[in-house]
Amino acid sequence: MEARVQGCVTCHGQSGQGTSNEYFPRIAGKPAAYLYNQLVAFRDGKRVYPPMNYLVAYLPDAYLRDIAEHFSKQRPEFEPKQQTTAATAVVSRGATLALSGDPSKQVPACIICHGPGLTGMEPGIPGLVGLRSSYIVAQLTRWRTGNRQAPQPDCMKRIADRLSEADVHAVATWLSTQDAPRDASPASSNLQKMPLACGSQR
Amino acid sequence: MQRRTRTFLVSAFVAALVVVAGFLYFTPGYLPSIPGAVEANPTTQTINKGEYLARAGDCIACHTAPGGKQFAGGRAMATPFGNIYAPNVTPDDETGIGRWTSDDFYRMMHQGISRDGALMYPVMPFASYTKVTREDSDAIYAYMMSVPPVNQKNRAHELRFPFNQRDLLIGWRALYFKAGEYVSDTKKSTQWNRGAYLVEGLGHCAMCHTAINKLGGSKTSQEFEGGMIPNQNWYAPSLTSNREAGLGNWTIKEITDLLQAGISHRATVYGPMAEVVYNSLQYLSDADVEAMAVYLKELPQRDSEPAPTQSARLVSPNVMELGRKIYAKQCLMCHGEEGKGHPPEYPPLASNQSITMSSPVNSIRMVLNGGYAPGTKRNPKPHGMPPFSHILNDDEVAAVVTYIRVAWENSGTPVIAGQIGELRTIVPE
Numbered sequence: 001m002e003a004r005v006q007g008c009v010t011c012h013g014q015s016g017q018g019t020s021n022e023y024f025p026r027i028a029g030k031p032a033a034y035l036y037n038q039l040v041a042f043r044d045g046k047r048v049y050p051p052m053n054y055l056v057a058y059l060p061d062a063y064l065r066d067i068a069e070h071f072s073k074q075r076p077e078f079e080p081k082q083q084t085t086a087a088t089a090v091v092s093r094g095a096t097l098a099l100s101g102d103p104s105k106q107v108p109a110c111i112i113c114h115g116p117g118l119t120g121m122e123p124g125i126p127g128l129v130g131l132r133s134s135y136i137v138a139q140l141t142r143w144r145t146g147n148r149q150a151p152q153p154d155c156m157k158r159i160a161d162r163l164s165e166a167d168v169h170a171v172a173t174w175l176s177t178q179d180a181p182r183d184a185s186p187a188s189s190n191l192q193k194m195p196l197a198c199g200s201q202r
Numbered sequence: 203m204q205r206r207t208r209t210f211l212v213s214a215f216v217a218a219l220v221v222v223a224g225f226l227y228f229t230p231g232y233l234p235s236i237p238g239a240v241e242a243n244p245t246t247q248t249i250n251k252g253e254y255l256a257r258a259g260d261c262i263a264c265h266t267a268p269g270g271k272q273f274a275g276g277r278a279m280a281t282p283f284g285n286i287y288a289p290n291v292t293p294d295d296e297t298g299i300g301r302w303t304s305d306d307f308y309r310m311m312h313q314g315i316s317r318d319g320a321l322m323y324p325v326m327p328f329a330s331y332t333k334v335t336r337e338d339s340d341a342i343y344a345y346m347m348s349v350p351p352v353n354q355k356n357r358a359h360e361l362r363f364p365f366n367q368r369d370l371l372i373g374w375r376a377l378y379f380k381a382g383e384y385v386s387d388t389k390k391s392t393q394w395n396r397g398a399y400l401v402e403g404l405g406h407c408a409m410c411h412t413a414i415n416k417l418g419g420s421k422t423s424q425e426f427e428g429g430m431i432p433n434q435n436w437y438a439p440s441l442t443s444n445r446e447a448g449l450g451n452w453t454i455k456e457i458t459d460l461l462q463a464g465i466s467h468r469a470t471v472y473g474p475m476a477e478v479v480y481n482s483l484q485y486l487s488d489a490d491v492e493a494m495a496v497y498l499k500e501l502p503q504r505d506s507e508p509a510p511t512q513s514a515r516l517v518s519p520n521v522m523e524l525g526r527k528i529y530a531k532q533c534l535m536c537h538g539e540e541g542k543g544h545p546p547e548y549p550p551l552a553s554n555q556s557i558t559m560s561s562p563v564n565s566i567r568m569v570l571n572g573g574y575a576p577g578t579k580r581n582p583k584p585h586g587m588p589p590f591s592h593i594l595n596d597d598e599v600a601a602v603v604t605y606i607r608v609a610w611e612n613s614g615t616p617v618i619a620g621q622i623g624e625l626r627t628i629v630p631e
Binding site: 003004005006007008009010011021044045046050051053054055056057058059060062063066 | 477480536572573583586587592593629631
């Protein structure tokens with residue numbers, strides 16, 4: 001399988017750990033169903049990023065599932081966490097959003113769904129640790145504009161809509177500066193009741 | 203004097219009549235309905251045959267939008283004249299072709315005229331489909347009537363003036379279209395004729411593999427001599443030149459592997475041809491693919507341009523050295539020493555016609571964007587090549603592409619950095 005996925009490695013790293021490039025995300029260890037959903041969405045044009053849409057355009061479901069499973073099982077070292085020059089207030093706002101949420105905006109904490117260690121949750125919620133802030137900002141922004149979507153009901157869309165631009169920047173900054181988790185495995189499925197209904201968890 | 207005026211008037215009147223008659227002739231309106239047609243009761247066999255033939259024609263590729271409902275249309279076909287949106291061809295009565303008869307369907311396939319008499323834009327390959335027999339057209343019709351109807355309105359084309367004037371198509375048709383079913387060449391084998399029928403007809407291979415001119419027409423005299431695919435910016439190689447994708451020195455098995463599996467010991471398909479293999483060719487029977495291979499291999503060999511001269515192939519030693527270094531670092535792992543590759547998974551680059559052909563566009567695009575061969579029944583888990591656009595700059599891409607085009611006795615010509623920058627700005631597809 002490693003030989004077959006060489007098409008992925010110049011952007012996502014040999015084991016999916018990511019590369020020095022700011023934008024390309026770590027994919028190693030993300031839940032297989034999440035990775036599969038993304039691959040299918042890229043192939044069918046429902047998630048738009050032309051270099052990815054092009055690469056997977058003519059790959060059948062069964063193979064995309066194999067690719068997803070391959071990367072979900074990888075546990076490479078994390079790239080060094082990002083350094084930030086953001087103001088303390090920004091970082092602390094990010095920490096609040098990630099760990100406690102913002103009840104006034106009805107925004108649940110990231111850790112409720114993305115796992116206590118931010119390593120994601122089976123079967124469909126991705127880990128956030130190890131991602132760079134520019135990637136996280138881009139994704140949340142795409143959700144806000146409707147450019148990126150998850151299966152209905154799209155819980156992430158509802159949350160992204162409730163965040164301000166400053167919130168997006170703050171939470172991305174905080175997330176990108178976290179230490180690598182001791183265990184990179186995603187939390188097990190629906191350990192606790194989800195605060196919002198999520199299509200990707202069904 | 204008076205006689206001359208009268209002659210003039212008469213001639214003018216006759217000319218006007220001819221124009222009006224011609225106009226009526228070329229914009230024919232609806233076909234008369236024939237009662238008691240038996241076409242509503244096709245056999246399972248006919249429907250299955252129609253499904254197979256619809257695959258051979260790759261109808262689905264254009265008539266299904268990405269992520270959309272099958273055959274419901276809506277896919278934007280970018281043309282040099284503006285966007286054309288493929289119509290809904292599901293049997294929905296209101297928005298699809300549910301009210302069409304098999305006569306309407308055959309007229310569309312054979313003459314490029316829609317049910318209401320409108321002339322069709324030649325992005326619909328009726329110039330090829332005209333070769334399809336009435337029997338096969340009826341089978342495809344039966345199949346199309348059997349798929350789930352989808353109520354989805356057609357999206358209006360976004361063509362610039364004057365290309366949005368359908369009447370201009372009368373001129374286009376006079377220049378580039380000749381209706382007529384395929385006629386067997388009695389001097390050739392049944393197999394060859396079957397291959398010719400599929401390649402020239404439903405396969406509509408000439409749509410890409412024959413150069414398209416400024417009017418969107420292709421010349422029969424240059425058939426299969428290759429050309430840039432408009433708006434996709436991939437080069438469809440010549441099928442008649444052994445310096446490009448001419449198949450004269452390929453074995454039949456190598457050709458059938460490429461068409462059916464998407465990979466072979468000689469080359470791999472990517473880009474638009476990967477789409478054709480994925481949606482169409484992988485589903486064709488061994489016998490039909492072999493027939494196509496036999497026909498393609500026997501296409502007369504002719505080169506539209508002479509082989510590059512020795513001086514055109516000169517490369518500065520510095521460029522060659524940079525290319526060699528990049529090859530050793532980035533490419534050698536898969537494509538091997540001396541560009542021999544590890545076929546069929548990792549295609550060879552040495553004596554690979556698609557590397558050395560006159561247009562370097564495809565090689566440059568592969569280096570920039572990488573690519574996966576299509577996942578097919580015979581090769582369900584293809585290997586992939588990664589993109590290097592974010593790793594190599596224009597000079598480096600130019601050097602490594604130059605290197606693979608001229609090293610190992612490859613007969614290509616060098617490329618320059620300017621050609622890379624241009625292709626970098628194009629969205630991969």
